[in-house]
Amino acid sequence: MTRWIHIISAGLAWCLILIFWSSTLVSETLGSPADIQAVKTFILYGMAILIPSIITAGISGFRLSCGRLNPLVDxxxxxxxxxxxxxxxxxxxxxxxxxxxxxxxxxxxxxxxxQMLELTAGLVNFYLMTLNARDGRRLSQTDTNQNNVTATEKRL
Known part of the structure; x- marks a missing residue:
């Protein structure tokens, strides 16, 4: 269950950062002042979802990592x-x-x-979360391979 909570909360946070970043870029380049104001308000209210999702991803990720010695986890x-x-x-x-x-x-x-500072910081977080997702997938593949080896050993 913790694994699914981690995947969903991290995925939600990743998607929200992408939405915030891209909507800012679009409103700033193509939108009116009213569009920019609407996006800034949307982002502020969206923080009420983003912050708990990042916290949940962090806590669940920490729980999943307990007792694991792996450079990807580190x-x-x-x-x-x-x-x-x-x-x-x-x-x-x-x-x-x-x-x-x-x-x-x-x-x-x-x-x-x-605005430039926010876009840069958002891009940094998006990149770091993308790296975490990549490493999480690699960890899942490692776990699957180890489970398959263990199941094979049990049959022998």
């Missing part, structure tokens, strides 16, 4: 604090700030500077 565990700190120290405050600025129509240099 790499995943090293990435998680970066993802969490990036989210709490950059992405969440940026989302609040940008939503407030967009609500009053202040699309100035400060807005776009913070």
């Amino acid at each position: 790499r995943k565990l090293k990435r998680m604090p970066i993802i969490a700190l990036n989210g709490l120290l950059i992405l969440l405050p940026s989302a609040v700030f940008l939503a407030q600025k967009a609500d009053v129509g202040e699309f100035d240099e400060l807005f776009y500077g913070v």
Whole structure:
């Protein structure tokens, strides 16, 4: 059950970051100020789903890793604090700030500077989570292969 919770929560977080990032890019390049304001509000409210999904992915991933000595597990565990700190120290405050600025129509240099910071931090988290997903799939394949070997040994 923990494995499925991990897969679903991590997948949800990954999808949300992709949606936030791409909707920001589209609204900034093709949208009106009202579109940008709507996207910034959507992202701020979406944090109420993103943050718990990242926390759940982290906790379930930690539980799945207990007692495992594997370089893939080590790499995943090293990435998680970066993802969490990036989210709490950059992405969440940026989302609040940008939503407030967009609500009053202040699309100035400060807005776009913070917007670039948010896009960069979001891309970093997306990349790190993609690496974690890749390593998670590799771990699953390793587990499947070990289970097959164990089942074969039992038959012999």
